[in-house]
Amino acid sequence: MRAAQPTATTRRLEAHLHRRARWRWPEIVFWVAALGAIVVLPSRAALINEILIAGLFALSLDLILGLTGIVSLGQAAFFGLGAYSAAILASKGFADPTLGLLFGAAIAAVLGLATAPLLLRGGDLTRLMVTLGVSLMLGELANRNGWLTGGADGLNFSMGKVLGLFPIGFTGQRNAALYSFAALFILFAVARRLAQSPFGLALAAIRENRLRAGALGIATSRRIVAIYTVSAAYAGAAGALLAETTQIVSLDLFDFHRSADVMLMLIIGGAGYLYGGIIGAAVFIVLRDVISAATPEYWEFWIGALLVVLVLIGRERIHDFAVRAASSLAPDAARGDAA
């Protein structure tokens, strides 16, 4: 009996992990709905595109904040760097969007790898300051080197067709949204796989207790550097997508409010399960669009008030309500692994 027990545990664990790795029906509904929105609402394609890009940006923050427990106020550094890298590449004549996307992600990953060691020491407050500092420095570098970046006037450029087939300018807004959707879906699938791999479990261990994770034999520093680099690449990819689909970059990409907004989106949607950033981005941007159409001067007040309500009292209750409503419809699915 004693010899059989670990095997049973392992088997149960394996089964559990497999179950977790399966795509569930709400997830499939989610992606089909997102794709459907682009097809059904071509007139709002530009807004949906912005949501998808913000969702990818928030996903990049979820990788470090939600999965690993590393706070950052400087995701805009990678976002802006990815955008400027893609923009500069395009302005030099290499206007293929896919190439620019990979290039933006790669350059941002290099910066992530270079600055990750700064995050290994100190607590959350140190990390907030370090990440914020890096994004401020990059913003000023972009401002100073106007010969390359266009400085405070921004940089305009024209973009080629996606895969040489689909134009993504003013007449190709739906193509742009589909392009962003494809990039988001692929990168999301990779992140999802990553989160469920042993690497992802190690990250969860680091998030819960870094000291104990180290004592278990997990090389915590290397894991943190690795996920920070991946997160930087994701943020860079989001920036590159924005640059390519709007065909302009300007210094506001490095602004503090970009880092703050993306954190808000993640908090609205909930951190740690990867969908939160995308849902939060959709809620935030649609709210902003609807409220600022009604009151272009004072929308910040209303969105601020809504956020306070949503985060303080609303979200948990909305959850409970949604779960109860869903479990009365489909008891099996809603139970999930909530226990």
Added chain:
Amino acid sequence: MISRHLVLGAVLGPVLGAALLAAPALADDNTVTVGMILPMTGPSASTGKQERAAAELYIQRHGDTVSGKKIALVVKDDTGAADVTKRLAEELIGNDHASVLMGFGLTPLALAAAPVATEAKVPQIVTAAATAMITEKSPYIVRTSFTLPQAAAPMADWAMKNGIKKVVTIVTDYGPGVDAEKWFGDTFEKAGGTIVEKIRVPLKNPDFAPFLQRVKDDAPDAVFVFVPSGFGAIFMKEFAERGLDKSGIKLIGTGDVTDDDLLADIGDSALGAVTAHHYSAAHNSPENKAFVEAFEKANNGMRPNFMAVAAYDGMALVYQALEKTKGDASGDALLAAMKGMSWMSPRGPISIDPETREIVQNIYVRKVEKKDGALYNVEFETIPNVKDPYKAAKH
């Protein structure tokens, strides 16, 4: 966890979808929509506030019908972010069927919308951003504000004629600032003056104090200043704190630094500052008196500044173009009607150069003085019909 959150998403999804669908009511054939994109929040919010008020005032004073068409003004906040400006431009044309785009608070914001205007063949009236090269970025851009060279070059001429020999220039480090520095400096040096030092201050978090200390140490005859709209109060405050207002160094500049919107906050330290600009709320004409009175009445006493008059003239341009085309709101017809249009603005006589689509206007040299207990830029010299020297030099 995953399911629970996803169910939340599934519930929220239809709600969001409905919100997305709540698109603006479709415009009918008899409505001409003017899509105004402005920074209504963030550091340039004062621009948005002034321009929106002025555009609404124009409609209020002239009625909302021209040549049988109803004018609908749709104002959108781009928060000063270029990617948002671009999206709003696309949506205003695609969804609201806007016949004209208007506004654009900063140079990159105007440039972001330029390719959209070109592709959609919709006139883009720039009523704020003032870097000279903007109008070259799309054949559909028309400007009713001003260009920095237009104001900076006459300032240099005036300085030379009035015994100023040595000048330090201090500008904000971005497109318009560089324009102002170049056109003031080049004109001044060509006339025989000396630029002792050229100082550029970062656009973000401007702290002028250390730069002003350098100005004091250089001890020039005058300091030439350009700051973006809305930043004049900070500059003047630090100028006075450093004692420069009593040091005998004259303050000259383009009119942004003694912005009508801010003069009351700046206070007496602004007295005596000489600037060159295209608009002062104190401009002495019946058109302007009526404009200022109506503007202040409609906006709780807020004084109109040069941003307001540019938006007011932007609307005037749309109205007159529509009259000329007899209600034809197609982009090319409107654009053709706008080229060469001339009329009497609150700021004085103005016209649109048919070649460059740039505004031609009087530049006034003004001095800050107290009038009826309040500070005003009082005009004392007029340089008539100034074309943008940047484009004039090219032709």
